Amino acid sequence: MASKKSKKGKRYTDAEKQEIIDFVNEYNAANGRGGAANASKKFSVSQLTVGAWLKKGGKATAKKKTAVKAKKATKGAKRGRPPGRKAKAVVVASGDRTKILAALGKADAVIAAKRKELDALEAQFEKLKASL
Numbered sequence: 001m002a003s004k005k006s007k008k009g010k011r012y013t014d015a016e017k018q019e020i021i022d023f024v025n026e027y028n029a030a031n032g033r034g035g036a037a038n039a040s041k042k043f044s045v046s047q048l049t050v051g052a053w054l055k056k057g058g059k060a061t062a063k064k065k066t067a068v069k070a071k072k073a074t075k076g077a078k079r080g081r082p083p084g085r086k087a088k089a090v091v092v093a094s095g096d097r098t099k100i101l102a103a104l105g106k107a108d109a110v111i112a113a114k115r116k117e118l119d120a121l122e123a124q125f126e127k128l129k130a131s132l
Helices: 014-031 035-043 047-056 062-073 097-130
Strands: none
Touching: 014 035, 014 047, 035 047
């Protein structure tokens, strides 16, 4: 009679779990990502299991740390148009150059303000990225 396979999966000791978690963190630090996949192949452990151990152990992946920092950095920032304001479409008759020039000036000022805001956000992004 053939032996029956156990229905329970392999149980890992805390030391084995920590070894795998350390491998994942070292790999991610060196390569940016892919630690869980490589640990899965090297130690014959499911990627889902490795992910669960990382979550349970409180070890955040690089992606999670970045998301948390970015969320804190943008906390309180307002998005979109202020309440009660509607977008205004600029309609100018083709013969009225003064109004066209005024509309172009306004559009240029808005673009300049948005560029300044974008530059500040890009600088903040680079600073956060460098802190990894």
